[in-house]
Structures are given as structure tokens and as C-alpha cells.
Amino acid sequence: MFSYCTDPSALEGLAWLSCYLTSGTHLLFYGSFGTVLLLLAITAPVALLFGFGGAMASRSRIAPLRWFGKIYTSMVRGIPDILFFLFVPIALDQGFEWLRAKMLCEGDEPIRQGNDFVVCAAAKLPLSTSPPWVHDTYGIFLAVIAFSVVFGAFAANVLYGAMQAVPHAQLETAEAYGMTQRQVTRRVLIPQMWTYALPGLSNLWMILIKATPLLFLLGVEDIVYWARELGGSKTSAFSYPHPDWRLYYFLAILVFYLLMTFISERVLARVTRRLSRGQATMGAGGIA
Incomplete structure (x- = not known):
């Protein structure tokens, strides 16, 4: 992704981390969030x-x-x-x-x-x-x-x-x-x-x-799959140059789902108020 990433072995600290987090496998991980959103939309x-x-x-x-x-x-x-x-x-x-x-x-x-x-x-x-x-x-x-x-x-x-x-x-x-x-x-x-x-x-x-x-569980490479693959120190096929980071990857997924539910609650509450306007229902809480 960056020009200085041609030789990761010579990098340390934030420079190495920036190269690592923009690798091809991490781009697949970021794209898997779109897979989840696509699944929900369909x-x-x-x-x-x-x-x-x-x-x-x-x-x-x-x-x-x-x-x-x-x-x-x-x-x-x-x-x-x-x-x-x-x-x-x-x-x-x-x-x-x-x-x-x-x-x-x-x-x-x-x-x-x-x-x-x-x-x-x-x-x-x-x-x-x-x-x-x-x-x-x-x-x-x-x-x-x-x-x-x-x-x-x-x-x-x-x-x-x-x-x-x-x-x-x-x-x-x-x-x-x-x-x-x-x-x-x-x-x-x-x-x-x-x-x-x-x-x-x-x-x-x-x-x-x-x-x-x-x-x-259905074999789709979603965010859970990539979090487990990238967060572990090694898999059946690869060894990663870091200790077990699964906690941080799953924490990122936790934040993603919390944001999804937070936004959904706000949108659904607004839709409920709009549809319930003028009706004595549980959603309206009385006649407006």
C-alpha cells in the first residue's frame, strides 16, 4: 500500500504496523464488513x-x-x-x-x-x-x-x-x-x-x-473468519509476526455491531414515530 512497505523486515513500530494493516489479507478483512452489510441489505x-x-x-x-x-x-x-x-x-x-x-x-x-x-x-x-x-x-x-x-x-x-x-x-x-x-x-x-x-x-x-x-459456519469468509485468521499468531497455513491479537480484532467487530445496533435503533425509532402519528397504538403511545 505504501512505498516504504517494500521491505517490511526493515521496519519497526508504527511504520511496520501501517504496512501490516494495509496488506492484502487485511483488505479482504475490511471488505468482509461490506459482505455483512450486503447480506443484511438483501x-x-x-x-x-x-x-x-x-x-x-x-x-x-x-x-x-x-x-x-x-x-x-x-x-x-x-x-x-x-x-x-x-x-x-x-x-x-x-x-x-x-x-x-x-x-x-x-x-x-x-x-x-x-x-x-x-x-x-x-x-x-x-x-x-x-x-x-x-x-x-x-x-x-x-x-x-x-x-x-x-x-x-x-x-x-x-x-x-x-x-x-x-x-x-x-x-x-x-x-x-x-x-x-x-x-x-x-x-x-x-x-x-x-x-x-x-x-x-x-x-x-x-x-x-x-x-x-x-x-x-456457512463457509463464507466474513469478519469472524478473518478476525480469527488474522488475530491468531499462526494458522494451519501461515505464521504471523505478532502474538495472539484476536482480542483486538474481535473488539473491532464488537464496536462494528454496537454501531450497527445504535444506528438501527435511532432509524427505527424515527420510522415508528412517523407511522404511529395520529394512532392510539403501543408504537405511538397515544393519539398525537
């Missing part, structure tokens, strides 16, 4: 979409659809999150490769060979010849789906409760004015429910932020 709307679909399914008059919504929210909420974070990426990965194997692989060899899942090289995802960014993107894609399935179930429960909290008299009045069921849902139910849903969704957003270190 997962939050996708999970909300899953949740809205689950909530609407739970309210459906069609029994199979209603059962599906109830089973989805109950099953995901009743199983430890980490199991879904590990199960969903593996299941999706093998499902995609199974479909590709049926189209691209020749021969009749079984894909399931004992405990092994074996497909031809052409069916692998991503391909071994793909550039690194493709592998990283595919890993983040699987992580987004896993997070969205889990947090979508919690969002579905929150949104379902918010829909139930909308005064039924308002819905009946809309129907009395000749609105169809779809119009009542779109023009009355959904706009009204956000006031009741926002406190629960705010808590869910905070939980999602705190769950992002689980990316490390």
Missing part, C-alpha cells in the same frame, strides 16, 4: 417477502394454503436456527446439482453412493473452473436463502399478529362500501398493519444483525 427484504407470503397463507380461506402457512411458521420457529442455517444451504446445493446431473451427466451411476453425494464435474456448482468471485457469490446466495427462510418465518408470525390487530370494524366498513376482499386487504389491512408490525419487525432486524456471524 436478506431483510427477501425475509420480509417470505414473511408476508407466510402471513397471507396463514390467513387464506383455502385450507391447504392455510395449513402450509401454519406449518412453515411453526416448524421453522420450533427448530434451532443453526440447524436450518446448516441444512438449507446443503439441501439447496445438492438439489441444484441433482437437477444439473440429470441434464448434463451421462451414465447410470447413482448420485447417492452410500453417504456420498457424487455428480459429474459438469454438474458441480459452481464449476471448478469458475473464478473466485463466482464461488463467493454462490456462497452468499445460499446464505441469503437460509437466513430468509428462518427470519421469514419469524416475520410471518409478526405480520400475522399485526393483521389480526387491525380493528375488524374497519374491514367490515370497507366491505360495506362495496370493496372486494382483495381491495380490503390491499387498501385497508396492509397499510394499517405496519403500525402494529413495526415493533416486532424492529426486534427481528436486531436479531438478524446479531445472527450474521453465523456466515462463518
